[in-house]
Amino acid sequence: MFSCKKEKNKNNANNAATVEASINISGNDNKQVIQGFGCATVFAPPNTSALTSEEFDRLFGSANGQVGLNTLRIRIATDDAWRAIELNYAKMAIQRGAKVFASPWSPPANMKTNNSLIKGKLLPDSAAAYAKYLNDFAVYMANNGAPLYGVSVQNEPDWEPSYEGCVWTAIEMRDFLKNHGAAITATRLIAPELVNNNQTYVNTILSDDAAAANLDILGTHLYGGGIIENALATAKGKEVWMTEHLDTLTTYTANLNTAIEIHDCFTKANFNAYIWWYGKRFYGLIGQDGIVTKRGYIVSHFARFIKQGAIRLGTSANTRNDVLISAYRNGTKKVIVAINWGVYNVKQKINFQSAAVTSVIPYVTTSSKNVEQGAALTLENNVLEYTLPAGSIVTFVEQ
Secondary structure (H helix, E strand, C coil): CCCCECCCCCCCCCCCCEEEEEEEEEEEEEEEEECEEEEECCCCCCCCCCCCHHHHHHHHCCCCCCCCCCEEEEECCCCHHHHHHHHHHHHHHHHCCCEEEEECCCCCHHHECCCCCECCCECHHHHHHHHHHHHHHHHHHHHCCCCCCEEECCCCCCCCCCCECCCCCHHHHHHHHHHHHHHCCCCEEEEEEECCCCHHHHHHHHCCHHHHHCCCEEEEECCCCCCCCCHHHHHCCCEEEEEECCCCCCCHHHHHHHHHHHHHHHHCCCCCEEEEEECECCCCCECCCCCECHHHHHHHHHHCCCCCCEEEEEECCCCCCCEEEEEEEECCEEEEEEEECCCCEEEEEEEEECCCCCEEEEEEECCCCCCEECCCEECECCEEEEEECCCEEEEEEEC
């Protein structure tokens, strides 16, 4: 236990007491590869205008005041009008160095049991045609200047909404991947993008070697099932992407909880990517006014500084559980993200083991600051000491 004593926080003057904490970061303990961070542009949210070039800069740029995303999720629409819209968005993302993947909300109506985009299931004798449909969409995008990183089989196959959708059982998804997944040759194949992170459903697929062989990326959402690692995916070397989640609350606590969720996705579930729902929305990364939101700034603590291909590094348990710390390596440079969700300022000691770190720059967000850059900090004997303000997120970037 650390004793609490009243003292002025050197980084963010306030009336909170200051306590102490310590953590070790292992420079040679390599965890998963981080593929990046993203958002979606699918459909047209109410009272939200189309994204502009300047708004794409804010979402996909990595300068001050930008979010730093590198992944865009679009919809495989069945109509030409929406395909043109998503193609334009994909091009703008790719122009900014991002990768794009596409998810269908429904197969074409004529391939379904109820001849409708809403509800229903894929006709068994349409499976081969549907695989060709997915591959043809990837070819269409590539031929029009926006090659895809991947296509998904189905958005949220494990529930039946009142809007566009299609239900698949785990066995149906397994058999489609096994029997028709190899027909998708123009890009990577993503599945199952469950609404719930249901391990029984996922393991039904992964337990079949033929189905797993045709699956490149395991996608999941976080509307149930918890943030947990799929051991079979890890054993079979499959990347796991969190491809959709949202929180409509916009309080500072709710926004800070998004940072905690990202931390948990990487450190508890060993996910490789984190994709928020709408990029532009009142609860999104930019608001309906096109300006970066508090949530956008908080996500940027990860997305701006942790680059595609970064490796997460192992850490010990922090001696205070109200401060969550994760570590990453871009090439040879380390990035540390510290989330102090508690009510105390925390004098945090970070010990780098098997890694030489001499200088870092801190970036601080609180309820009143947005990724505010601080002065460079010089480390002695590979030890960083910094007082984290209560209710803050701080990213340290090695120089």
